[in-house]
Amino acid sequence: MTNARALVYLITTVLFIYGVMRLRNPQQARSGNTLAAIGMLLALIATLVGVSIHRPLILVIGIVVGGVIGALSARLVRMTSMPQMVALFNGMGGGAAALVASGDVLRLVPHANAGAADLTVALLDILIGAVSFSGSLIAFAKLNEWMTGRPITYTGQRAINAIVFGILVLGGAYLIITGDAHQGGFFLAYALGAIVLGLLGVFPIGGGDMPVVISLLNSFTGLAVAATGFLLKNDVLIVAGTFVGASGAILTQLMSRAMNRSLGNIVFGAFGQIQTHGSAGAVDGTVQETHAEDVAILLSYASRVVIVPGYGLAVARAQQEVKELMNNLEAKGVDVRFGIHPVAGRMPGHMNVLLAEVDIPYQNLYDMDAINPDFPRTDVVLVVGANDVTNPDARNNPSSPIYGMPILNVDAAQRIIVLKRSMNPGFAGIDNPLYLNPKCQMLFGDAKQSLNQLLQALNEVVV
Amino acid sequence: MLSSNLILELYIFALAAFLGYQLISKVPSVLHTPLMSATNAIHGIILVGAISLAATAHGALGLSIAMAALILASMNVVGGFVVTDRILEMFSKQHQK
Numbered sequence A: 001m002t003n004a005r006a007l008v009y010l011i012t013t014v015l016f017i018y019g020v021m022r023l024r025n026p027q028q029a030r031s032g033n034t035l036a037a038i039g040m041l042l043a044l045i046a047t048l049v050g051v052s053i054h055r056p057l058i059l060v061i062g063i064v065v066g067g068v069i070g071a072l073s074a075r076l077v078r079m080t081s082m083p084q085m086v087a088l089f090n091g092m093g094g095g096a097a098a099l100v101a102s103g104d105v106l107r108l109v110p111h112a113n114a115g116a117a118d119l120t121v122a123l124l125d126i127l128i129g130a131v132s133f134s135g136s137l138i139a140f141a142k143l144n145e146w147m148t149g150r151p152i153t154y155t156g157q158r159a160i161n162a163i164v165f166g167i168l169v170l171g172g173a174y175l176i177i178t179g180d181a182h183q184g185g186f187f188l189a190y191a192l193g194a195i196v197l198g199l200l201g202v203f204p205i206g207g208g209d210m211p212v213v214i215s216l217l218n219s220f221t222g223l224a225v226a227a228t229g230f231l232l233k234n235d236v237l238i239v240a241g242t243f244v245g246a247s248g249a250i251l252t253q254l255m256s257r258a259m260n261r262s263l264g265n266i267v268f269g270a271f272g273q274i275q276t277h278g279s280a281g282a283v284d285g286t287v288q289e290t291h292a293e294d295v296a297i298l299l300s301y302a303s304r305v306v307i308v309p310g311y312g313l314a315v316a317r318a319q320q321e322v323k324e325l326m327n328n329l330e331a332k333g334v335d336v337r338f339g340i341h342p343v344a345g346r347m348p349g350h351m352n353v354l355l356a357e358v359d360i361p362y363q364n365l366y367d368m369d370a371i372n373p374d375f376p377r378t379d380v381v382l383v384v385g386a387n388d389v390t391n392p393d394a395r396n397n398p399s400s401p402i403y404g405m406p407i408l409n410v411d412a413a414q415r416i417i418v419l420k421r422s423m424n425p426g427f428a429g430i431d432n433p434l435y436l437n438p439k440c441q442m443l444f445g446d447a448k449q450s451l452n453q454l455l456q457a458l459n460e461v462v463v
Numbered sequence B: 001m002l003s004s005n006l007i008l009e010l011y012i013f014a015l016a017a018f019l020g021y022q023l024i025s026k027v028p029s030v031l032h033t034p035l036m037s038a039t040n041a042i043h044g045i046i047l048v049g050a051i052s053l054a055a056t057a058h059g060a061l062g063l064s065i066a067m068a069a070l071i072l073a074s075m076n077v078v079g080g081f082v083v084t085d086r087i088l089e090m091f092s093k094q095h096q097k
Helices: A003-023 A029-050 A056-075 A079-111 A116-143 A157-178 A184-202 A207-232 A234-259 A261-269 A294-298 A311-316 A321-329 A348-357 A366-376 A448-461 B003-025 B029-056 B059-096
Strands: A304-310 A335-340 A364-365 A379-385 A415-420 A440-442
Touching: A003 A029, A003 A234, A003 A261, A003 B003, A003 B029, A029 B029, A029 B059, A056 B029, A056 B059, A079 A116, A079 A184, A079 A207, A079 A261, A079 A348, A079 B029, A079 B059, A116 A157, A116 A207, A157 A184, A184 A304, A207 A234, A207 B003, A234 A261, A234 A321, A234 B003, A234 B029, A294 A379, A294 A415, A294 A440, A294 A448, A304 A348, A304 A366, A304 B059, A311 A321, A311 A348, A311 A440, A311 A448, A321 A335, A321 A348, A321 A448, A335 A348, A335 A366, A348 B059, A364 A366, A440 A448, A448 B003, B029 B059
Parallel strands: A304 A335, A304 A379, A335 A364, A379 A415, A415 A440
Antiparallel strands: none
């Protein structure tokens, strides 16, 4: 490695770390991302200048094809689909790390001069990278609703996963000790096994837990990249990969803590299976249905309204309607606030992003701890497509799978109106006794349509 | 005896791990998604590895692997940074108000 290139890599490292430091502050975050991107560009230019370009075509085609696909898919996709795009690109990185490790070992095959240490790192790299690749693709498919978001479970699932993992560990050890890893066939089988492990591992995890899983797989990809760095003796890969691996690990922990669950429970718990035994301590009661006209009158005469947005709002793309509702009510002198649960939607901050898209002022958005004391003084809570984050079972029912998760205490308000497509359970797959609360009424239908009907009805109300 | 180069690499590894852990320890939950997305883009640095691999690869298999690695890694880099920027665009808009 020439000195010039090593120095550029050093600058890249500094820009990555400084960029992430700025990302910890909302006002500086965007510039932080730009700095990291500049660091990346510098490293790529330095690398391209340094290599002997006797096969420029491969380099150009590979980078242009990948870059164009990446840019277009990231640009064209809707804001609501951002979480699955992060999963998809993370999977690509994991796959690339596994491929580079495979290619590096293959390159050494004819000379059979890859030592045991190199082989160990390479196999570890392939294992982690391939798991991240296939696991991320399943996460993408689940979030994109290409497959069911519910956990896929079957008998002996954990045993099968443990056996596959065991075979990979023992098989890897065998390949290293005997030196058979120098044969392409074994290598391929090992990589395929790792891909299968990634699929099997993410199948039993419910869609609601995907952000945490993506964060975990992000950390995995970081580690795979660091391993590639050891293999290629490339410092910038080691430092950036390790940095991402470590920050991804702590981020995963923070995210599971926000849901008051352990990481083990998320990965192995098959959380969100449809509860067949019925919710213990279920209260008998009836669900009351209401109509847009009644809700309009209720809202018009309220002095304080809190809107609780959830994934249903994102799916229906009803953020503009929510904004109009806010304007309409504020014109009538109603105090309108938004109560945002940290994990509402499919990723932390999802709702903030959506509401900001339609210019809902920041001071109207309240996070969970800020809004909860307000509910007893609130006349009407309008729950728009949120479910599990309002489920009182999290507070009251120790047998509920979400028991202990901090929730928005909407049931403390005078009246609760829930906009919901149907009585189907939410993403966690559990019943919500809130809907049986005598103070609660349901307005069934797509959030966008319901809100439009509500707006129309509001215009006819004379206060 | 481990080579001094490897020792140095292990030092880098250990320090980078602490730094990553320390930097992310106290961030508000609204920033979790952008951070995840940004670090996702950063591990796209594997593209550097894919480029060096492509420069030395030979044979049909070696070249196909290098090509696939280049495509996947480029998607990771470009897609990762663009998605992060789109998410953060919303944040900066929010805070100007």
